[in-house]
Amino acid sequence: MSLDAVLARIDQDLDDSLARLFEFLSIPSISTDPAHNADCDRAAGWLAAELSGIGFDAAVRPTPGRPMVVGHGGEGADILFYGHYDVQPVDPLELWNSPPFEPRIEDTETGKVIRARGASDDKGQLMTFVEACRAWVAVTGSLPAKITLFSEGEEESGSPSLIPFLKENAEELTRDIAFICDTGLYADRVPAIATQLRGMMGDEITVTGPKVDLHSGSYGGMAMNPIRVLTRILGGLHDDAGRVQVPGFYDDVEEPSADLLADWNGLDFSTEEFLGAVGLSVPAGEAGRSALERLWSRPTAEINGIWGGYTGAGFKTVLPSKAHAKISFRLVAAQDPDRIRDSFRDWVRAQLPEDCTVDFHAHGGAPASRFDTGHPAFAATRKALSDEWGMEAAYTGMGGSIPVAGYFKSILGMDSVLTGFGRDSDAIHSPNEKYDLESFHKGIRSWARILAAL
């Protein structure tokens, strides 16, 4: 049977698969920083060449931003696969124990890991699929399905080119079902298919008080300090019970069905382990909700960045002209990103002192997603994962946003099977990101099984 041969080939070829992944990881394709535009081009070119090498008709496709990579090949079940080749910024760089773009294998207490920015999010995950295809081609001479591989390079920077590209290439990209590999194992052990995802809306605020920076001795007590205004407003973003105070924020939030809630309650979630791993013990967020509700079905507001005044070494008694913050909202159910953005901005403006002004800068928005698990690809994937990992795969929710899944649905009418092999300990947006070697290896094997089952 060819699946067994393919799995054997994957095991045999693991060192070469890693060598290829390391080439990919050594390209600093940070999409949020224009200084790395050429690196993003390089990563796209590298990926297209790899795909061509295993029989895809692949090309780098220009956009007004970072390019897309699209490859077509094979016959059979008509699927699209999505992963992204761009990565998060690496600051604070001084907290990395090894250079983020010099990938290495490290022995740790929990096994061997691949250490690099993008190891887990998302180059390592993307390559699990590519290497599974490679093994199929090596063993059988052809791809096991009619595959469209689609990779973008702006996932970490709001995907500004994605919607126009999907619209312009709708026919080419609309397949029977999509697979997205950008998620993780449930509780770091159970293979999982995420069937609902929170959406996201990002906004940036700049509050301006005096038109120039002032000396706090000469002006303190008379001139309004924009940091005071900003902390006053953002300090009131949540009430004591953790509820977001923007008017109407909860209007379109729905409770999960009793069945789904029962499924989630049956999952073996440990708040103590989950928070303990990051040095915390008390759940934040809304009082009176279970942990999985807080993470999967309740919306949130987070301040992702704040800055203003003097932030260097020593002290400067400045009363600054401007103060800034980046804020994101995780959205659920029918919450509309544009409506929430408007409500948030109105709420900020209403609290602004007469003398101050505020400017806003939008940073993307995508609604939450829920998928129809009736499509046979869900059951096929569930069985393949269960076989590979030796335990029943779970249908889960997800706290993070995979906006592309929403656009596949809204623009192309295509449901997505979201599965992946990351772990919470991967530190995907933090220093010292890693991907377990087991995740990479069993990830490749999982895709071989899924492709066989389709």
Added chain:
Amino acid sequence: MSLDAVLARIDQDLDDSLARLFEFLSIPSISTDPAHNADCDRAAGWLAAELSGIGFDAAVRPTPGRPMVVGHGGEGADILFYGHYDVQPVDPLELWNSPPFEPRIEDTETGKVIRARGASDDKGQLMTFVEACRAWVAVTGSLPAKITLFSEGEEESGSPSLIPFLKENAEELTRDIAFICDTGLYADRVPAIATQLRGMMGDEITVTGPKVDLHSGSYGGMAMNPIRVLTRILGGLHDDAGRVQVPGFYDDVEEPSADLLADWNGLDFSTEEFLGAVGLSVPAGEAGRSALERLWSRPTAEINGIWGGYTGAGFKTVLPSKAHAKISFRLVAAQDPDRIRDSFRDWVRAQLPEDCTVDFHAHGGAPASRFDTGHPAFAATRKALSDEWGMEAAYTGMGGSIPVAGYFKSILGMDSVLTGFGRDSDAIHSPNEKYDLESFHKGIRSWARILAAL
């Protein structure tokens, strides 16, 4: 009469005086940034050499931090003069219209100005005294008083070496009266002697939540965000009426005497002009207080800097491990910096969620100062200033801190006459700092007259 000859000499020598000041201004002696330690040494050496050149017995005196400069010379009235040779940082550098350490004369709508970091605070002011001494020596062959000139290089970074140096050299530095030139004209026109100054206490907070930066999708709703904690606490630093909410903050605050308040109310202060010049119109600070009370006799709390999370271009959905702020309090009357620091820290700790920790880093503290205007140097200075500027000099308060004045009193038992020639428009802690050429010229002439009157 030799005063007239000295004044004539000052007028004649102005271009050379400017050339010397420009040499001094071109040394980037930023004391708060260790990268500029060698520049501070260079500035101290330059000043000592200038003093030696006009007959002072001057030397650079080492400390554990930046060095002091002390010079002695002359016979007669026994005075100390103080100015500082260090300057503020220059960020944000991109807002400067010319390089901060390439001094130049610019024509502006309000006359010629000297443009450079330190032009007004405090190299330009310090040099008004040095140039007055030079003119006296040139005309009469000797200094007009028994002068101890004392300059430090840590005024902009909390003066960590000042107290030990004053204690170790108390006998050498304790003179009959001190003159400090680090202040400005009242309302940009009236020559002024500041007889009371607010004190200052600076503190830095770091709030830690999770032990690493997290992804706000994966952890938002469960993990506490330290920026949320910090904004919540600092957003409550003032109530709606602008009163500082730290318990006991106002315990040692006193009302100014009815006489002094009447003097202040008689000054021609325009809130519209003062705030209008910086693009504001509504007084911040405590409701129900006059502008000069808010600036001179009421304490304040200001957030001078805040930072945490992702602050670069684009967006990063991080839930950070740490959030930071620099906060300063302007103190009045008998408010004790150490007691206020303790109260502030207790107040912060009391609001901290169970899961978060807070670290504090002290950035200096000095109580408010008030001087005994009965000493004859006050009347002599007032008359000299009135003669030079053609209008009656005023006794004023000051919103900023000149901690050295407090230490001269508490450690050396010496009162200080604070006078100077800066203007509010000098932008002393901001980009594009300037000192009016008129301030420099008439400042030198003012000191010549004060020295003659002693």
